[in-house]
Amino acid sequence: xxxxxxxxxxxxxxxxIRWFKQICLAEAxxxxxxxxxxxxxxxxxxxIFPIVYISTIGSIHGLFFTLYLIFVPAIRKIYAWDDEDxxxxxxxxxxxxxxxxxxxxxxxxxxx
Numbered sequence: 617x618x619x620x621x622x623x624x625x626x627x628x629x630x631x632x633i634r635w636f637k638q639i640c641l642a643e644a645x646x647x648x649x650x651x652x653x654x655x656x657x658x659x660x661x662x663x664i665f666p667i668v669y670i671s672t673i674g675s676i677h678g679l680f681f682t683l684y685l686i687f688v689p690a691i692r693k694i695y696a697w698d699d700e701d702x703x704x705x706x707x708x709x710x711x712x713x714x715x716x717x718x719x720x721x722x723x724x725x726x727x728x
């Protein structure tokens with residue numbers, strides 16, 4: 617974890633929080649497009665366009681998924697999450713649109 621802490625210590629907390637919120641939204645939106653690509657490839661498996669679309673969107677979603685997982689430990693330190701909140705934030709990466717919930721409900725300073 618020292619590597620991640622050293623990486624994010626160069627930036628102010630406000631900037632890290634803003635990046636995390638943008639990544640949460642981008643991960644959820646990219647999942648929506650990935651889901652549409654999965655439907656498209658099932659309806660038209662012989663065409664080249666669905667294959668290119670799912671490859672492109674899958675790579676983009678993978679990027680945002682990885683960025684989300686990299687940012688969660690830094691955000692845990694900023695918001696002083698306990699272990700339960702941290703595990704919940706990690707698990708939310710695997711469920712559709714759950715990263716938006718983490719952004720809106722868990723990533724706040726005024727939580728009790």
